[in-house]
Amino acid sequence: MEILSGTLCLLGAFFFMAGTVGLIRFPDSLSRIHALTKADNLGLGFIVLALVVTSQSLTVAFKLILIWLLALVASSSICFFLARKLIHRG
Amino acid sequence: MNLTLLFDVFLIAALLLVSWRLLGASDLFQATVLFISFGLFLSLAWIRLQAPDIALAEAAVGAGLAGVLLLGTFKGLEPEEDREGENLSSEACRLDPISPCPGRAHLLLAFTFVGSMTALLLLAVLDLPAEGDGLTLLVFQSLDRSGVEHPVTAVLLNFRFYDTWLELGVLVAAALSILCVRNRLDLRELRPSKVPDVMLRRLVMGLTPIMILVVVYLLWLGDHAPGGAFQAGVVLAAMLILLWFSGHASITSLSRILWLFSLIAGFAMMLLAAVITASWPEMRPLEFAEEWSGAIILAIEVAATLSIGVVLSSLAILSLGAVED
Incomplete structure (x- = not known):
């Protein structure tokens, strides 16, 4: 169980790292948003999964998954708002 | 060197770096965003100090609400910028210590004030008893008479x-x-x-x-x-x-x-x-x-x-x- 959770954590960290590299390296704002939201959502998903695997009770696991879903909704909406603002600006 | 110590060192370094960048930021928008991230780092620091109540309040008020207010103020400054033209606007939004607006005397005053406050704080911290929990014991003793459990x-x-x-x-x-x-x-x-x-x-x-x-x-x-x-x-x-x-x-x-x-x-x-x-x-x-x-x-x-x-x-x-x- 611990090995599984450790691996998932590392995978999550890898996606976060990829997202951050994208944020720093990509040329324009739209692709930066793309890198950040997509990769970080996946990274957060893996870390939540790692915590779910080690969590003691079902309620904790359920709460963790709820947190992830909420973060997904928030980040994709914010991504949409930012991107639309950028496109309208031209 | 254990991992938590490493994390704390990184956290303190990040706090100092962000505050330094914040004070040196050339435009107000950047400074506002840095201020919000400073608030988030600060709430992490409160969590490390095992004060989750303050961490929650800091994240919500210090980073969230103060950020909204500052961004609102920034937006309030923007329309005038457009009217005055590009050159003037970048001047108006500049937090430059050399520009004539703050002035040497003001800077000296600010440094004296901040310096003496820091010295007072340091003295107060040094004055605390090295061992002992302050009033913590008293609080826990009277907790069952307070009507709440926290x-x-x-x-x-x-x-x-x-x-x-x-x-x-x-x-x-x-x-x-x-x-x-x-x-x-x-x-x-x-x-x-x-x-x-x-x-x-x-x-x-x-x-x-x-x-x-x-x-x-x-x-x-x-x-x-x-x-x-x-x-x-x-x-x-x-x-x-x-x-x-x-x-x-x-x-x-x-x-x-x-x-x-x-x-x-x-x-x-x-x-x-x-x-x-x-x-x-x-x-x-x-x-x-x-x-x-x-x-x-x-x-x-x-x-x-x-x-x-x-x-x-x-x-x-x-x-x-x-x-x-």
Whole structure:
């Protein structure tokens, strides 16, 4: 169980790292948003999964998954708002 | 070298770096964003110091709400920028120590003030006894007489009641002074500067029930765990601002009397508690009878949450809103 959770954590960290590299390296704002939201959502998903695997009770696991879903909704909406603002600006 | 120490060192380095960049930032927008990230790092630091109550408050007020207010102020500066042209605007938004605006004397004054405050703080820290927990033991000994189970709530709403009372007074004063500055009597007719769109409306509509749930949960949590009126109030404020921003009914649609009532509810409730305890024959002022203290604290917390939410959202709406002509 611990090995599984450790691996998932590392995978999550890898996606976060990829997202951050994208944020720093990509040329324009739209692709930066793309890198950040997509990769970080996946990274957060893996870390939540790692915590779910080690969590003691079902309620904790359920709460963790709820947190992830909420973060997904928030980040994709914010991504949409930012991107639309950028496109309208031209 | 263990991992937590490494993390702490990184955290302190990040705090120092962000504050340095913040002070040296050349434009106000960058400085605002850095200030928000400084608040987030600071709340992480509070968590490392095992003060989750302060961490929650710092993240919500220091990073969230102060960020919104600063961004609102920044937006308020923007239109003038356009009118004055590019060159002037970058000058006006510059926080440059060499520019004539602050002046050498001002800088010297600021440095003297900050320096002496730092020296005083250092002296105060050095003056603390190296061992011992201060008043912690006393708080835990009297906890079962306070009416709540969480020591922080017990201190805030029972042992050091008047501190919290005055804090709420400060909030009311802040709301009144911003009303004076904006030359208004209430929030009615204030609209967001842009027409809200469908996507935002739907998102906020979906999030509102969750936020109400979080407000009630945080309020209830204050009895026995980190949480309580301030945290719940800030979430309530965020909800009211979002509702307003997305074009739903929010505090701007309240009647003036109702709005004023919720503005002062917390302060008034505490004043009432103070008057009742002061006029009760066998009680000292602000001393709650043991069997009543739980109920009194709950009533005050509910009123305080309402007031904090309304005051903070009013501040944001007053600084962000525009009157439609």
